[in-house]
Amino acid sequence: MVDKRSLPLVEVTPFLTQKANLKVYKNVGEWQVIAGELHVKKQLGGELTYSIEELNPYLNREAINPFILHSALLEGRKIKDDPHPTDAMDQLGKLEDGNVAELFFSLRTLRSPEEVLELLSDYDVKATSMAVFAGELKDFKLSTYSSSGADYMIPHLTLRPMVQFGDNHSLSLWHTFFSMDDGITDHVKQLIADVEWMTDNIKYNGVDEDKQRLAYLKKNGVQVYGASVTGPVRELEKLKEESEFWEFHLGRIEVWNWS
Incomplete structure (x- = not known):
């Protein structure tokens, strides 16, 4: 799940590209455990693109x-x-x-x-x-x-x-x-x-x-x-x-x- 409740700090580059990062989490019990980060980018007059960087707590273990x-x-x-x-x-x-x-x-x-x-x-x-x-x-x-x-x-x-x-x-x-x-x-x-x-x-x-x-x-x-x-x-x-x-x-x- 993406944390939509906290407004992210939007960075604007000198070329007017907007960038923001949001936390990705999963529910375990009643904890909301951070599982990665969502990176969002929108260029001036361009399309919105995003990528998810998954936080894997274990070395050499792929998510299945x-x-x-x-x-x-x-x-x-x-x-x-x-x-x-x-x-x-x-x-x-x-x-x-x-x-x-x-x-x-x-x-x-x-x-x-x-x-x-x-x-x-x-x-x-x-x-x-x-x-x-x-x-x-x-x-x-x-x-x-x-x-x-x-x-x-x-x-x-x-x-x-x-x-x-x-x-x-x-x-x-x-x-x-x-x-x-x-x-x-x-x-x-x-x-x-x-x-x-x-x-x-x-x-x-x-x-x-x-x-x-x-x-x-x-x-x-x-x-x-x-x-x-x-x-x-x-x-x-x-x-x-x-x-x-x-x-x-x-x-x-x-x-x-x-x-």
């Missing part, structure tokens, strides 16, 4: 896509077994109670975001994002993806807690987590609106694929095949009891901060 799209989901089937056990739950079991963490998991079937929140409602965790299936490898081919056997790791749209801006482009409303009480409809509408705006107004690498994703979502609705959650390590450990969840990946770990 934590969500698996199994071929069974592309064929409308349910994954019947877990051919790739992970050690995320073993790692969680070795952590003391006074810690919070983030955990990623994939789903055995395509689910609506509401169904995922319902499955999580019995646990003291908060959902922070969901991996959206938008017809990739089913309705259209992708220019880039990786695979291992029946597992696919693909570029995907991400359903995130909704952020809204006022008429003067100032931040007016934001959500840190999804909530069953608030529902998910507005978050989904915002995702569709954001992709519509992007594909209509910006030329970028992958815009044609995003147009196909948008057409698929408008026709079929939003379904997801994975989610990220955060909470106390003992609660995260309980998620292995949910038969619908598989391919767990452990993310950042922090000391206790949970109300």
